[in-house]
Amino acid sequence: MAEILKGRPVIDKLNDHLKNRADELRAKGSAPALAIIRVGDSEDDMAYERSAAKCCEAAGVEVKRRHFPASVGQDELIGYIRELNRDAAVHGVLLLRPLPPHIDDRAVCRALAPEKDVDGITEYSMAGLYSCKKIGFAPCTAEACIDMLDHYGIEIAGKRAVVVGRSFVVGKPVAMMLLERDATVTVCHTKTKNLPSICREADILVVAVGHAKMLGREYFSPGQVIVDIGINFDETGAMCGDVDCDEASKTARAVTPVPGGIGRVTTAVLAKHVVEACGRMMNKTTKL
Incomplete structure (x- = not known):
């Protein structure tokens, strides 16, 4: 059975760091x-x-x-x-x-x-993301995916990553962030031909298509790490992701749950961005 990559441990560790950093900044005024x-x-x-x-x-x-x-x-x-x-x-x-x-x-x-765009909604933030410059911030959900992988020690460099979804909020930015971390990245979407076979080739599979349990058994292969960003509701009214987690768990090395996965980490990343923005502003003021 796959390891379940829960969001709570990521949040707790991040919050401990952020509290200390926020206290440091507060002490400096x-x-x-x-x-x-x-x-x-x-x-x-x-x-x-x-x-x-x-x-x-x-x-x-x-x-x-x-x-x-x-x-x-x-x-x-x-x-x-x-x-x-x-x-x-x-x-x-x-x-x-x-x-x-x-x-x-x-x-x-x-x-x-x-500089105050902590959720990556401005064109300047997206330009900074694509140029690898610190202009604004990446969208919180996209960065939450990277933070989740890092927390659980999932190696990114040299891995084949497949991102299913091409939105400006998640798909495109997370693809750029994986590429910056030296993954080989393929971006797919609901119109991609032979999508199951492409997904099976992934070491890291990131899914953000907005369709409940769209990815089933035929999309998975042994040893994969699956990051499910979807938030949907199934026919019973229960919250679920874009991935059929029961099927994924039978094959994958690790999978993020819905609920309790990336969604919870997203708000922690928002707090991280605010603390970083405060530090940047203080450094800029000090230099002046």
């Missing part, structure tokens, strides 16, 4: 702080806001929340983001999306200063 912006009253947004706030507070990061009604104007929202850009006491901004249809998502994202 700068307390890491995250601003969370929520527009409307989506249950999913409210649940993620609570989860992010809880995880950040556990890591020693202060949280400031601002809620706007769904009817908020684009100019008002952008104006508030620009206020946060100028606020030296705020080191990271989490903008919960999607935004209401009357708001131009790209225009709002462009308004955010890349």
